[in-house]
Amino acid sequence: MALWGGRFTSGPDEAVFALSRSIDFDWRLAPYDLRSSLAHLSVLENAKLVSTKDGALIRAALKQLQQEVSEGQFFPDPSDEDVHSALERGLTLKLGSLGGSLRAGRSRNDQVATDLRLFAIDHMLHIAEQVTALQGALLEKAHEYVDASAPGFTHLQHAQPVSFGHELAKHAHALNRDVDRIRDWHGRTNFSPLGAGALAGSSLLLDPEGSASNLGFSGAIANSIDAVSDRDFVAEALFILAMIGSHLSRMGEEWCLWASTEFGWAKIDDAFATGSSIMPQKKNPDIAELARGKAGRLIGNLTAVLSMLKGLPFAYNRDLQEDKEPLFDSLDTLSLVLPAFAGMVLTTTFDRAKMAASAPTGFSLATEIADYLVRAGIPFAQAHEAAGKCVHACESAGIELHELSDSELKEIHPALDSNVREVLSVDGALASRTTFGGTAPSNVRIQIAALESNISNRAAWIASESQRFSGMMGA
8 A cells, every 4th residue: 555645646657666666675674663663653642642542452453463474474465565555554454544543743764764773773783693603613713723833924925923723813803893893883873763754853742752762772863854864874784794794705715725725724514515516526615605705795785875875965865765675685695604604613623733834834934033133132124134045045955944054044144043943943933922912822812811701791782782672672
């Protein structure tokens, strides 16, 4: 049923209705629309715009409709334009013309803005919960491999040896920023547009702040025009989701490299890999590849919404109908990727011996020579030059740094005595990196413990807010 048309002499052309119709995707907002309708009903009753008797009938019908929607007993009809018209049709089937009473003081403009905020908050909290689960998986592996050495990389070239636990934990730190972004986003998003009407508020004695409190928001949006036209919260959510996707993509790339024959570090569990339809020997890191691939989709959804928003004048424009599908798609995409990725992380095993054997190769201990000379009072520029000459000598002889003889070291620089061999080991290099945030295993354990405490605090907030939100939705 259409929620407009009094000034029109005919209904919309079939092609126009097909273009305008959003029920195919916005039906997902039905539980949130019904909840906001209950809040609006309370305001209308308090303002004596709906009688106590009629209010009781409407409330009972709304709650019955909530149950029917939840159980799949009430669903859209081909004639429904959007979620709002479908649910009003459901009310009028139960109440007759009384079912249209809720339209007083409310427009689809503030209605959909409210519904979408509620939907976004609910689902972003779920994403935050999944991200913390992935952090937990990463830190469990970081604990397991904190004493395992591996080459660290810059430019995909061996750089310096690192604790492999340190390498794994870096991703948990990146995801921690994502959870922080969700929490910050929640603080900005948790305000209600309900009561703004089409754009100018209402001449009826409504109570936007009362509606906001009823729905669990922190308050009402202060400007009614901004209330119906703001989609910053959609764009910002899409940025956060794209950033999570980018972090997953980086992790996926590393897992693909580690699982390759050339690296041979990672063994992905059979449950989180696939084979080939023609090559029986293949074991492919599909979860990692899909995570890497879907990052482009998440970035594309953000770009689509920013492009749609950039030129919108004044208050509500129908362009804003394009805000939902990208948001729904990004949330759905990450809801699929995150648990699969966490499972892959938890069940992957790493070859300590191969990583350790690779750690000193590529002259990754050259910096240790430079630092040794600096501690002996040599200016770093000269120390760097001497370490570079050590590398050149090794390249010419086809050997590694620790294989240089005492006389060869002394010839390169007189301060390179036999004591330099104490730092020309992976274990020595790792143990020496004790600066804050450094890769010494003792440091990494402290970093992991601090991050676990941080994650625990965020998880407590997520659980508390999710419980509060669930209670509000069931009110």
